[in-house]
Amino acid sequence: MRDVTTDLREDRALELDAVTDPASRREDFLIPPAVGGGFPLTAYLAGNSLGLQPRATRAELMADLDAWEEYGVHGHVDADRPWFPYHEELRDPAARLVGARPREVVIMNSLTVNLHLLLASFYRPTPIRHRIVIEDYAFSSDSYAVRSHVALRGHDPDTAVLRLRPRPGEEVLRTEDVVKTLRDHAHSIATVMIGGVNYLTGEVMDMPAITAAGHEIGATVGWDLAHAAGNIPLELHDWDVDFAAWCSYKYLNSGPGAVAGAFVHERHVEDPTLQRLEGWWSTEPSSRFEMRPESEPQRSADAWSMSNPPIFAMGPVRTSLQIFDEVGMPALRERSLRLTGYLRGLLESFADRARLAIVTPADDARHGAQLSVRVPGAADEVTERMSSNWGVVADDRKPDIVRLAPAPLYCTFHDCWRAADALSQELTGEGIG
Numbered sequence: 001m002r003d004v005t006t007d008l009r010e011d012r013a014l015e016l017d018a019v020t021d022p023a024s025r026r027e028d029f030l031i032p033p034a035v036g037g038g039f040p041l042t043a044y045l046a047g048n049s050l051g052l053q054p055r056a057t058r059a060e061l062m063a064d065l066d067a068w069e070e071y072g073v074h075g076h077v078d079a080d081r082p083w084f085p086y087h088e089e090l091r092d093p094a095a096r097l098v099g100a101r102p103r104e105v106v107i108m109n110s111l112t113v114n115l116h117l118l119l120a121s122f123y124r125p126t127p128i129r130h131r132i133v134i135e136d137y138a139f140s141s142d143s144y145a146v147r148s149h150v151a152l153r154g155h156d157p158d159t160a161v162l163r164l165r166p167r168p169g170e171e172v173l174r175t176e177d178v179v180k181t182l183r184d185h186a187h188s189i190a191t192v193m194i195g196g197v198n199y200l201t202g203e204v205m206d207m208p209a210i211t212a213a214g215h216e217i218g219a220t221v222g223w224d225l226a227h228a229a230g231n232i233p234l235e236l237h238d239w240d241v242d243f244a245a246w247c248s249y250k251y252l253n254s255g256p257g258a259v260a261g262a263f264v265h266e267r268h269v270e271d272p273t274l275q276r277l278e279g280w281w282s283t284e285p286s287s288r289f290e291m292r293p294e295s296e297p298q299r300s301a302d303a304w305s306m307s308n309p310p311i312f313a314m315g316p317v318r319t320s321l322q323i324f325d326e327v328g329m330p331a332l333r334e335r336s337l338r339l340t341g342y343l344r345g346l347l348e349s350f351a352d353r354a355r356l357a358i359v360t361p362a363d364d365a366r367h368g369a370q371l372s373v374r375v376p377g378a379a380d381e382v383t384e385r386m387s388s389n390w391g392v393v394a395d396d397r398k399p400d401i402v403r404l405a406p407a408p409l410y411c412t413f414h415d416c417w418r419a420a421d422a423l424s425q426e427l428t429g430e431g432i433g
Contacts, residue, residue, distance in 0.1 A: 006342060006345025006346060006348075006349065008346065008349055008432045010414070010417055010421075012413075012417075013342075013412075013413040013414040013416065013417035014413075014414055016342070016413040017412045017413050017414055021335055022327070022331065023327050023331040023332050023334065023335040023408055023409075024335065024408070024409070024410075024412070025323060025327060025409045025410065026409070026410045026411075026412065028054055028055055028056070028323065028409075028410075029052045029053065029054055029055065029253070029409065029410040030052060030053045030054075030055055031044060031052065031410065032044065032052075032393070034391025035387060035388060035391060036387060036388040036389050036390055036391050037389060037390040037391030037392070037418075037422070038391075039391050039418065041391075042387075042391055042392070042393050043390075043391060043392045043393070043411075043414075043415040043418040043419055043422075044393050044407075044410070044411065044415065045392065045393065045394045045404045045405050045406055045407075045411065045415060045416075045419050046393045046394055046395045046403075046405065047250065047251060047253070047369070047405050047407030047410075047411070048199075048202075048227060048231075048250055048251065048369065048370045048395070048403060048405035048407070049250065049395045049403075049405075050249055050250065050256060051249060051250055051251055051252060051253030051254070051320075051407065052253060052407075052410055053253070053255065054253055054316075054319050054320060054323060056319045056322075057255070057315070057316045057319050060315040060316060060318065060319045061312060061315050061316070063080070063081070063315070064079075064081070064311055064312055064315050065312070067079035067080065067081070067083075083308075083309075083311045084285075085285075086309060086311055086314055087106070087107055087108070087305075087309045087314060089318055090107045090314065090317055090318055090321060091105055091106070091107070093321035093322065093324065093325045094107055094261055094321060096325060097229060097230065097234070097321065097324055097325075097329065098225065098229060098234045098236050098244070098246070098261070098263060099233070099234045099235035099236050099237060099238065099239075100236045100237050100263050101237055101266055102300075103266065103269060103299070103300035103301065104236070104237060104263055104264055104265060104266050104269065104300070104301055105261060105262070105263055105301055106261070106262050106300070106301040106302050106304065106305050107248075107259055107260070107261050107262075107309070107314065107317055108259065108260065108261075108262060108281075108304075108305045108306075108309065109259070109260055109262075109305075109306075110247065110257065110259070110260050111141070111224070111226055111245055111246065111247040111260045112141045112142075112144075112145055113260075114245035114260050114261075114262040114304075115142065115145050115193070115222075115224065115245050116145055116148075116149075117262070117276070117277055117304050117306075118222060118243040118244075118245060118262060118264070118304065119145065119146070119149045119191070119193070119222075120149075120275075120276060120277050121243070121268075121274055121275060121276045121304070122191060122220040122222060122242055122243050122268075123146075123149050123153075123190060123191045123220070124190060124191075124220070125150075125153050125155065125160075125190045126190070128187060128188060129187065129188055129189065129190045129218075129219075130150070130153065130155050130160055130188070130190050131160050131161070131162045131185065131188045131189045131190060131191075132146045132149070132150060132160065132161050132162070132189075132190065132191045132192075132193060133162045133163075133164065133181070133182065133185075133189055133191070133192040133193070133194070133214075133219075134146055134161065134162075134163060134164070134193055134194060135163065135164050135173065135194055135195060135198060136163040136164055136165045137198065137200050137201070138163075138194070138195055138198075138224075139195065139199045139224070139226070142193065142195065142224055143161075146161055146193060147161055162181070162185060162188075162189065164177075164178055164181060164194070171201055171359045172198070172201050172203040172359070172360075172361055172366075173203065173205070175205070175206040175209055175210065178194075178205075178206075178210055178213070179209065179210065179213040182210075182213045182214060182216075182217050182219070183213070183216075183217060186217035186218070189214075189217060189219045190219060190220070191219055191220045191221070191222065192210065192214040192219050192220070192221045192222070193221075193222045193223070193224065194210065194223060194224070195223070195224045195225075195226065195227065195228075196223045196224065196225045196227070196228035196232075196234070196244075197225075197227035197228040197231060197232065197368050197370070198227070199226065199227050199397075200359075200372060200397055200401060201359050201360055201372050202227075202359070202360035202367050202368060202370035202371060202372045202403070202405075203360060203361050203366055203367060204228075204232055204361075204365065204366050204367055204368055207223060207234075207239055207241070208235075208239045211239050211240055211241050211242075212240070215240065220242045220243070221241060221242050222241065222242055222243040222244055222245075223236075223241060223243075223244040223245075224244075224245060224246070225244050225245065225246035226246055226247045226250060227250060227251075227368065227370070228246065228368070229246035229247075229248075229250075229251065229252060229261065230250070230251030230252040230253075230320075230324060230332075231250075231251045231336070231368040231369050231370075232329075232333060232368045233329045233330065233333055234329075236263050236265075237265065237266065240265065241263065241265060242264075242265055242268065243262070243263060243264050243265070243268075244262070244263040245260060245261065245262045245263070246260060246261050247260045247261075248260055248261065248316075248317050248320065251369070251407060252317070252320045252321075252324070253316075253320045253323075253409070254316040254317045254319075254320045255313075255316045257313075258313060258316060258317060259309070259310065259313045259314060259317055262301060262304060263301065264301040264303075264304060269298075269299050269300050269301060269303060270299060276297075276303060276304055277304075277306070278295045278297065278303070278306065279305070279306025279307055280306065280307060280308065281302065281305040281306055281307055281308055281309075282295050282297055282298065282302070282303050282304070282305060282306060283295045283296045283297065283298065284296045284297075284298055285298075323409065327409070332408050332409065333408075335408040336368065336369045336406070336407075336408040337364055339369070339406040339408055339411060339413065339416055340367065340368075340369060340370075340371055340406060341364075342413055342416055343371060343404060343406055343416040343419065343420060344358060344362065344371060346416065346417065346420035346421075346432060347371070347373060347420055347423070349420075349432060350420075350424045350427075350428060350432055353428050354375075354376075354423070354424060354427035354428050355375075355376045355427070356373050356374060356375050356376070356423075356427060357373070357374045358371060358372070358373055358374075359372040359373065359374055359401065360372045369405050369406060369407055369408065370403055370404070370405040371403075371404050371405075372397075372401050372402070372403050372404075373401070373402045373403075373404065373423070374400050374401055375400055375401075375402050375423075375427060376400070376427070377400070378398075378399060378400070379396035379397065379398065379399065379400050379401055379402050380396045380398060382396070382402055382423070382426055382427070383395060383396045383402055385426050386419070386422045386423065386426060389422070389425070389426070390418065390421070390422035390425065390426075391418070391422075392418055392419045392422040392423075394419060402423070404419055404423075406419075417432075420432055
């Protein structure tokens with residue numbers, strides 16, 4: 001897919017942006033003003049950390065506030081978008097986004113809360129089979145979550161959490177090594193829970209192959225899709241994934257701390273023996289107000305939900321999912337590959353003299369919208385200067401990784417050019433064009 005000829009001239013970036021691309025919805029987003037450099041707007045390549053605000057979000061929030069003002073408690077049934085079934089509007093577009101059937105998806109809580117709720121059901125340790133597999137460089141919250149579940153069930157996290165490490169001298173995991181590790185430790189592994197796209201390196205994991213390998217050894221397999229949802233195409237149902245969770249504030253542009261999503265495969269929602277933590281919203285809506293002491297769990301992922309949804313936090317998710325529905329993941333993925341291919345070419349043009357290394361795999365199947373770059377010196381200082389001197393917003397992970405993510409909905413080829421030029425200026429003292 002990387003068919004964009006790398007031409008270092010700024011004019012080439014502008015020429016590429018002049019070609020109409022229906023997957024670009026930049027006009028639908030609010031681009032922050034630049035704090036430095038010679039351009040009025042930020043070149044924003046930090047959507048892998050926090051996506052930008054859609055223009056429609058403000059009106060969406062105000063409509064729900066107006067309904068509260070007008071209806072009070074009756075807004076649960078009388079508002080234009082009644083609150084009682086509000087979350088149902090999010091189910092179908094969320095399912096389409098992650099390749100699921102509608103009953104397998106629910107929008108609720110935040111990412112790590114959802115992972116805890118899912119692990120409570122799908123991590124079922126025995127004295128022998130009680131290990132959980134994660135990446136060694138998993139996001140810290142995932143590590144905390146699995147360690148706490150292991151400890152809660154009476155096992156030692158230092159031995160019961162099996163951490164996958166790349167080969168010596170390599171930056172990313174190989175699928176064959178992951179599969180071999182699962183088979184080598186088959187007798188002791190209860191659950192596999194890996195990030196679909198790694199937050200640090202930007203590598204895409206082979207989710208179908210690893211899921212199949214996990215099932216082959218008798219483990220349950222779940223995925224943290226924080227950096228995958230809205231970034232790469234997903235087919236959770238067809239891949240036979242047991243469970244998954246994702247946040248909505250990165251590529252899904254639903255605002256800081258936005259309501260997250262969860263997936264439970266259809267075969268599990270039909271399993272009456274599967275235990276879960278429950279609350280008021282877990283039970284069937286038709287009997288919810290009968291206030292029975294026992295739950296009547298829904299035969300859907302909603303059985304894992306607990307409390308009534310936060311309406312003012314649901315509106316921005318609804319706005320975002322509508323945009324993704326209109327554009328579609330195939331078109332977004334094609335544009336994403338063109339942007340990252342172009343950006344990679346720009347970075348490679350000065351990598352040697354800047355002493356930088358692109359950590360993210362080059363194979364299109366192994367990366368999403370994020371390119372992680374190892375730089376000499378402190379990455380946080382580099383990104384601060386890129387912003388203050390050039391109006392380019394990237395993010396960093398200590399000590400030396402700069403993450404550049406040209407989100408295809410609102411980033412442009414010129415944004416990529418500006419980011420590469422700013423990085424070159426800061427690392428070599430000269431630009432690229």
